Amino acid sequence: MMARPRRALRSDGEETRARLLESAGELFAANGYGETTGKAIAAHAAADLASINYHFGGRDALYRAVLIEAHRRIVSRDALEEIAALDLPAPRKLRMLLDMLVSVVVRTEHWSSRVLLRELASPSSHFVVLRQNEVLPKLGIVLSLISEITGIPMGEPALFHCFLSTAAPCAMLIMTRGALIPEGMPPLAPELLADHLHRFAMAGLDAAAKHHAAARAGAEPPAGS
Structure with a gap:
């Protein structure tokens, strides 16, 4: 009997969620919350717009998730x-x-x-x-x-x-x-x-x-x- 392939570490859904979070973080950092649309985030993440609602419950909740993730990374x-x-x-x-x-x-x-x-x-x-x-x-x-x-x-x-x-x-x-840092000073x-x-x-x-x-x-x- 052929062995079943090992499950990937992350499912497609988890990968999509991670891409959305990362893309949202990049765009919120660059343009601010008010200037960043859900459509832009989805396009940047190569995901459907509906996936934001599916994984986070909307753009507001995605922004809150980005804030929490940002603080945790510090x-x-x-x-x-x-x-x-x-x-x-x-x-x-x-x-x-x-x-x-x-x-x-x-x-x-x-x-x-x-x-x-x-x-x-x-x-x-x-x-x-x-x-x-x-x-x-x-x-x-x-x-x-x-x-x-x-x-x-x-x-x-x-x-x-x-x-x-x-x-x-x-x-x-x-x-x-x-x-x-003044110009000429080492890093x-x-x-x-x-x-x-x-x-x-x-x-x-x-x-x-x-x-x-x-x-x-x-x-x-x-x-x-």
Whole structure:
């Protein structure tokens, strides 16, 4: 009896869905949500227009899927949870997170950052889905890590301030993708950049931790903090 052929890793339907998602990401990144039609996405993906409704439930739902995929390609929740679960000092975990972010942004050229930048610059009604499904769960993991480094309890405003100061350079890197590098300067070296961002972040977190501890003790904050 002849052996049955092994099933392909992805069916035709899964391949069509993947092409639609990729094509939509490219077009939304290049032209924006308002200027990208379902017809254009389907043509770019070499698919029927009806396939957008079949796989995603419409152009709006496809855009939401693109936003979520873009955020996951910058940093996935699984990757964050793996780092957080490691039996390592918290500063080392932060360095690993920065290594991952820098490597993704500097070494890859993809539509993800451009789609997110467009959405952040002019938030649509779809941002709430991205915030709920991706941003807030990941934020909780990072805040817990920063709390471990600084000793500032979860829920205190000072902890979120620490997150902002730590994340701001990374956000700038994601948004500009090296576009601000002066002419003639060598390309960004991921390991050196991650090392600098880690030193910069740890210095700020150390200062914030000391300031917070002094404030709780009713003492004068350290000079310069």
